[in-house]
Amino acid sequence: MAKSARQAQIEKAALYPLDWTEERTGLVGYTKWFLFRNVPRDVNWMQTLGAATLTAFIVQATTGVFLAMYYKPDPDSAYASIQNITNEVTLGWLVRGMHKWGASLFIILMFLHMARTFMFGAYKYPRELNWITGVILLVMGMAEGFTGYLLPWDQTAYWATVVGININATAPIAGPFIAQFLQGGAQIGPDTLSKFYSLHMLVIPGGIMALIGLHMYLVIRLGVTSPPWSPTAAGRPRDEGEEPQGYGAYREGLIREHEEDKAS
Amino acid sequence: MSDGTDNHDQAPGSSLWPIGFAIGIACILVGLVISWPAAVLGAAVTIVFGVLWIRDAARSHAPVDSAPAHALVDGTPSEAQLAAEEQHLETYGRAGFLTLATIGLGGVIGAGVVLPSLGFAVLPSFTGEGIETNPVDLGPISNFPEGTFVITSFTGSKRQGDVSRRTAYIRNNGLSAEKEPSFTIIYSRCVHLGCPIQPNGPAFKDQAKTYKDVTLTPVKPAGFGCPCHGGAYDTEGNRTAGPPVRSLDRYAFSVADGNLILGDHFSVGTVAGTAADAVMTRYPVAYPGVHVDGIERFLYPLPVPGAGA
Amino acid sequence: MASKKVQEDRDAFKRYKEDVKKEGKPFFPYAIFHDTVMSFVVVAVIIGLAVIWKFTVDDGQPGALGPLYEKEADPGTTNFIPRPDWFFYFLFYLLRIFKWPESVVLGTVGIPTLLLILLIMLPFYDRRPERLLLRRPVAFVAAILVVISMGVLTWKGATAKEGSEAVGEVPTWAKEQGFADNAVAVEVATLFAESGCLNCHVYLGAGGQNLGAPELTEEGLKNRGIEWQVAHLKNPSSKVPGSPMPSFADLGDENLTKIATFLEASKGPQK
Ligand code: HEM
Ligand code: FES
Numbered sequence: 073m074a075k076s077a078r079q080a081q082i083e084k085a086a087l088y089p090l091d092w093t094e095e096r097t098g099l100v101g102y103t104k105w106f107l108f109r110n111v112p113r114d115v116n117w118m119q120t121l122g123a124a125t126l127t128a129f130i131v132q133a134t135t136g137v138f139l140a141m142y143y144k145p146d147p148d149s150a151y152a153s154i155q156n157i158t159n160e161v162t163l164g165w166l167v168r169g170m171h172k173w174g175a176s177l178f179i180i181l182m183f184l185h186m187a188r189t190f191m192f193g194a195y196k197y198p199r200e201l202n203w204i205t206g207v208i209l210l211v212m213g214m215a216e217g218f219t220g221y222l223l224p225w226d227q228t229a230y231w232a233t234v235v236g237i238n239i240n241a242t243a244p245i246a247g248p249f250i251a252q253f254l255q256g257g258a259q260i261g262p263d264t265l266s267k268f269y270s271l272h273m274l275v276i277p278g279g280i281m282a283l284i285g286l287h288m289y290l291v292i293r294l295g296v297t298s299p300p301w302s303p304t305a306a307g308r309p310r311d312e313g314e315e316p317q318g319y320g321a322y323r324e325g326l327i328r329e330h331e332e333d334k335a336s
Numbered sequence: 337m338s339d340g341t342d343n344h345d346q347a348p349g350s351s352l353w354p355i356g357f358a359i360g361i362a363c364i365l366v367g368l369v370i371s372w373p374a375a376v377l378g379a380a381v382t383i384v385f386g387v388l389w390i391r392d393a394a395r396s397h398a399p400v401d402s403a404p405a406h407a408l409v410d411g412t413p414s415e416a417q418l419a420a421e422e423q424h425l426e427t428y429g430r431a432g433f434l435t436l437a438t439i440g441l442g443g444v445i446g447a448g449v450v451l452p453s454l455g456f457a458v459l460p461s462f463t464g465e466g467i468e469t470n471p472v473d474l475g476p477i478s479n480f481p482e483g484t485f486v487i488t489s490f491t492g493s494k495r496q497g498d499v500s501r502r503t504a505y506i507r508n509n510g511l512s513a514e515k516e517p518s519f520t521i522i523y524s525r526c527v528h529l530g531c532p533i534q535p536n537g538p539a540f541k542d543q544a545k546t547y548k549d550v551t552l553t554p555v556k557p558a559g560f561g562c563p564c565h566g567g568a569y570d571t572e573g574n575r576t577a578g579p580p581v582r583s584l585d586r587y588a589f590s591v592a593d594g595n596l597i598l599g600d601h602f603s604v605g606t607v608a609g610t611a612a613d614a615v616m617t618r619y620p621v622a623y624p625g626v627h628v629d630g631i632e633r634f635l636y637p638l639p640v641p642g643a644g645a
Numbered sequence: 646m647a648s649k650k651v652q653e654d655r656d657a658f659k660r661y662k663e664d665v666k667k668e669g670k671p672f673f674p675y676a677i678f679h680d681t682v683m684s685f686v687v688v689a690v691i692i693g694l695a696v697i698w699k700f701t702v703d704d705g706q707p708g709a710l711g712p713l714y715e716k717e718a719d720p721g722t723t724n725f726i727p728r729p730d731w732f733f734y735f736l737f738y739l740l741r742i743f744k745w746p747e748s749v750v751l752g753t754v755g756i757p758t759l760l761l762i763l764l765i766m767l768p769f770y771d772r773r774p775e776r777l778l779l780r781r782p783v784a785f786v787a788a789i790l791v792v793i794s795m796g797v798l799t800w801k802g803a804t805a806k807e808g809s810e811a812v813g814e815v816p817t818w819a820k821e822q823g824f825a826d827n828a829v830a831v832e833v834a835t836l837f838a839e840s841g842c843l844n845c846h847v848y849l850g851a852g853g854q855n856l857g858a859p860e861l862t863e864e865g866l867k868n869r870g871i872e873w874q875v876a877h878l879k880n881p882s883s884k885v886p887g888s889p890m891p892s893f894a895d896l897g898d899e900n901l902t903k904i905a906t907f908l909e910a911s912k913g914p915q916k
Contacts, residue, residue, distance in 0.1 A: 110669030123680035169695025193776030230718035231727030241623035307661025536841025566853035
């Protein structure tokens, strides 16, 4: 159906900002490429766990930023500010609750996602670095859990941190130095809380974001694996000469493989 | 191959600028120790000679006559080109100098930003800043009945406030053989991983007293237990069960005007004897889980600066 | 020259790239739709948990997901029982397993570091191209073992009851042993609970198992008599030669008699 001149004009006007941006940045093209690039046809629901982990992290980052507007990282006022957020500030309970429970979910999802990539053998050539950045992300995620646990400055928070710091102290040779660095002096003192806060909201998340960037770059560059049990897994070994030829051939191949399966 | 303008005759080496530069650096270092003006002077000398040196060096390294335009065969450079490239590097041309200078300057910039920040982040933990030297007054000795433990909670540092609340289990042992007052003062943190130990026995909350911000509750413990991983201690703080690696930490004490004054905090390997006759070696405070005696102490050979008294 | 394995890996990946190009589906909207559904579930669960957490709290009583916050931190406390966040329960329980002073460092840093190294190096020692789990027997068994042991450690950590938590158990005992109406019995049970016997012994499921101490739930069935019990508490090895149990003489005769009475009355749950 031919467009009316008016429609074409509107369309052009609407697309103008995109063209304008593309001409100057090239980003529109990249985004299009990113969105419309192919992934294996048979990707599985379990392969959404990485995206789910990313979502959980974004929830943490967002709620965390806003909690920082009301939280006071000082032993004399931290506890009261947490009470204030939970009981007084409008919707404070929700944002704090989301941050608190999101943290657990984030960790669970990281483990599930790791279990998925393990199950799929997705850490093998050429995705070794996906796995390694992943493990570092896991460790940093747990470090977020450890540093964040102190912030409410309640009994659980304080004593879990005492034990955590002292666990570090038992490492041979360097242990006591690590512990003393973490607590910022000979004892858990006034500066320990703000140090943990800075680690929790700036240092470690910065590292996590950078590594997520790298992790995602690798995922996009290398592509995700097909489920290993899939008869049409991308990259499956084939007999000499058999080459996939577009979607039609793919369908035929599917049917043939299916029949072979039945026959054998 | 490369018969360009650059050859070894013109290589730097005759220049005296590096010497001035080095003198400047030396001035900075000496100045840091002796006086600030000297350091500033050194910095100025360094910069001047540095600039001169760079200018000189840059001038004496005119661009190398590069190898003929790369005619790539099959996308791989030919033998001849590889040899040329090698030579190109060897002749250390202007490009090579600029590469090194960029890396060097980048390094200096990086160091200038990172080192102070890193030092700021790390060093204060090890200077002993914030360690309180004012002794804590626990009140009249009469608040400590002979032979019983008193759960004594106090504020370790007025300046730090509630973060420095600490608890000690204090037993008045009466007079020692030398007719000196004797107290057993056991710190309330488990020497496995630092959990708050609990007295194993009934506390007499109805006999609790306070002195300023010190709270005193008599208790009759058969020993101490840790609520975390099952550490257990006897009344001298020796381990009786579980993972603790040494005996409980203690405090020294003194008596002034009839008041008990808390002294230095120290760590203990094991305690021999009991009460006033207890004998032990005092070690500098060690982290929980760190062995102070026995063969395992070699796992922790380095003393931690600023770890407190 | 690339080895045969490297060449095979490269060929397989090249095949993968070609297959994806020819047979694959566009990420948008086919795959991203699933990702978005999953992300929606995640956010919904997070909000749901926050809501349940907040709205099941009843008048300061902790709700279905625990309290909104604990008491304020007290660095001088003498009655708090520290516990880590749930995802460190496995480590917490690991620390309880290594209950010999010489082995502490194994539980705190040794084993965790080893596991971490094994985890991060995985792609370098598992280099076979096979990806189907059923055809990777070692990986399969290892995965099952890891999941089971992490699960067990986490569960044990979550349910671990230390001796010093016993005071909180007294009402339960009173109900199970049927002495809830007897004020003296409750007081004596409290004395027993706070005297540290349960650092080593177990009573009705509470207490740490240390030094191979026997369970005390049915101690009364042994009919040893109050006198024997008091003497044993004062000097355990006088009654049980070589006993590693420490002396409880410091509690004083009066308290010891009470505890002995309690032990003699402990004849297992009265159902
Ligand atoms: C902050 C935490 C993490 C985020 C946001 C994240 C995100 C993602 C995403 C979105 C994918 C795409 C495929 C999928 O969704 O399954 C992916 C793939 C992958 N991730 Fe992660 N991940 C995280 C942590 C981890 C961890 C802890 C590991 C393992 C130790 C890991 C290893 C991998 C591997 C090997 C792949 C490639 C999967 C394949 O090709 O099939 N990641 N990640
Ligand atoms: S901290 Fe006391 S036993 Fe572990």
